[in-house]
Amino acid sequence: MGDVAAAAGVSQQTVSRVVNNSDAVRKKTVDKVLKAMADVGYSPNVAARSLRLGRMGAVGVLVTDLSRTGELRTVQAIVEATRRSEFAVVLDCLEPTDDLVTAYRHAMKRMVGRVDGFIVEGLELSHPEELEVPPGAPVVVAGPPCRRFSTVGCDQAAGVSAAVNYLLALGHRTVHLISGPDYSHQAAVRRQAWQECLEANNCEIPDVITGGWTASSGRDAARYLKTTGATAVLASNDEMAAGVIIGLLDMGIRVPDDISVVGFDDVLGDAVWPTLSTVRQDFAAIGQRLVEELLAQLQGAPKTSVMVPAPLVVRASTAPPQH
DSSP states (O other), X not given: OHHHHHHHTSOHHHHHHHHTTOTTSOHHHHXXXXXXXXXXXXXXXXXXXXXXXXXXXXXXXXXXOTTSHHHHHHHHHHHHHHHHTTOEEEEEEOOOOSOXXXXXXXXXXXXXXXXXXXXXXXXXXXXXXXXXXXXXXXXXXXXXXOSSSEEEEEOHHHHHHHHHHHHHHTTOSOOEEEEOOTTOHHHHHHHHHHHHHHHHTTOOXXXXXXXXXXXXXXXXXXXXXXXXXXXXXXXXXXXHHHHHHHHHHHTTOOTTTTOEEEEEESSSTTTSSSOOEEEEOOHHHHHHHHHHHHXXXXXXXXXXXXXXXXXXXXXTTOOOOOO
């Protein structure tokens, strides 16, 4: 700071006031200090930008589980999009808790004064309207539409319906479901869409198998599926679908000859054998749109809801039933 003061011909106190956006400094002096910051390399981009625009030049990103492939890929896309817009990312991963409303509130409070707005990825609240945010802070939520916030979501219900209808069209009488954990709002959306699709087709609704988003929970589910006479199963993510395939093959059950398997996310589609039919989430598009919506709000744009399509990608893990 002393180098900046010397270059600008002002006191260090004046430089400090400029850095802290004080109204007590004349514009001519502010411009002189900003130029000195740039000349000596004193955080010129961050300081000058925040002072010129009245912003911090950073986006707060809140996530609940970076061990999940989908959240990790979306965060990666958010970082890339913010970098292109010359914004930084302040990331916080919330600890598991029964009181997520409080956890989100505390996380945002820790970021106040350091970020211009918030992106909430993987919001695990059944009612997003319950989310408590700092007054005046723009917020964009990754998830289904809600009245209070801008949202960007994957059309999960349409993707699930496409998968179930495809399996029924192949001739399967019903479709079993390996769901995500009971606490997961994303899992609940997919579970509801699965049930509604079976009901609309007058199909038997099998008991839901609850997994943990992991391949090992998929392998556990495979042992149960063997006892049910299932011919088709939809797993709520690709990791569980891969575990199902491995578990079935270990027991001598062929995929897709004996059981067809569909995943969700399309992160392992070509990485397993047989290649996996799955519902594709475009995580790159979701991350990009989350950033675009937040930056638009910073420019005064109204709240909006964006739904990214989730198409079914058919590969080798599905076929008509053999019996």
